[in-house]
Amino acid sequence: MRQQTLEALKDKGFRLTKIRKLIIDVFFSNADAPISAPELRTHLLALDVKANKTTIYRELDFLSAQGIIVEINAGDGKKRYELDRFGHHHHILCLRCSAVECVAIEDCALEEQLSRVDLKNFKVTGHALNFFGICAGCSPCTEC
Amino acid sequence: MRQQTLEALKDKGFRLTKIRKLIIDVFFSNADAPISAPELRTHLLALDVKANKTTIYRELDFLSAQGIIVEINAGDGKKRYELDRFGHHHHILCLRCSAVECVAIEDCALEEQLSRVDLKNFKVTGHALNFFGICAGCSPCTEC
DNA sequence: TTGACAAATGCAACCCCGTTGCAATACAAT
């Protein structure tokens, strides 16, 4: 999957630079946790790669344009990105540590119901459903 | 309603300054369109009142703390505020002009369904459902 | 009406996320 992604880019005439490959790696190894630009930069630093923030933003735009990742909005005003290989789903944001996870809505008729909402003459192109709360890591203590 | 709001503030020992009264006016006269801090500033300028942006942000915090307005997230990363006198509802954002409107979800079982979603050990405290699209004003032409 | 005190405001400086123009670098094909 990762290898196919790289080859597809190369076939289209784009270069497989060190940073680009590493960024793709980060996405493949954090598949269910959307990543923001600053977070991505930190991930790279942990791999001893310091990338200019401009590069990060441009690469995220590039990978989005190539359909490899998609921008998601988790409700806290920061853009995050995740691999574009999952179906439509939603997200949950930890209000304490800002971690975001994907939430699959399995069996429910939510999507269908949404189509019946009165949307005030808007041409609706999409929606986002975000949950907020405290993640398991941030509330380990049952009595508090 | 507006008058009651002002008196309630005064009873609590807060001052009814020119800017504060005008801001409250803006909220009451734009009741179904959540407003951001920069937008609010523009509204005031249109009334020949130039308020420092710090004042705007502090006043929004203040009115939120007093339960007069609530912060909402429309999915574009900018904080907006609206009067806290409506029940739970959602929002729709115009991707072209960034206007936001409230969307009432009348009869559906959405809320109930949400409670059955698998939320990965999060303690869920809330959710936000945002729609995206193009508003009537931004797509007046039916053939394009 | 006038003080006087606290609430509210303005100002300047700062932080963070994100963007843009332009020069420098590095990939990949020849």
Added chain:
DNA sequence: ATTGTATTGCAACGGGGTTGCATTTGTCAA
């Protein structure tokens, strides 16, 4: 090895938002 262009870095900027501190202004009591 050379070359053309994709990519990167740098510097500067912009918007949204915050903080500390000095100044102004509501309000109330004398």
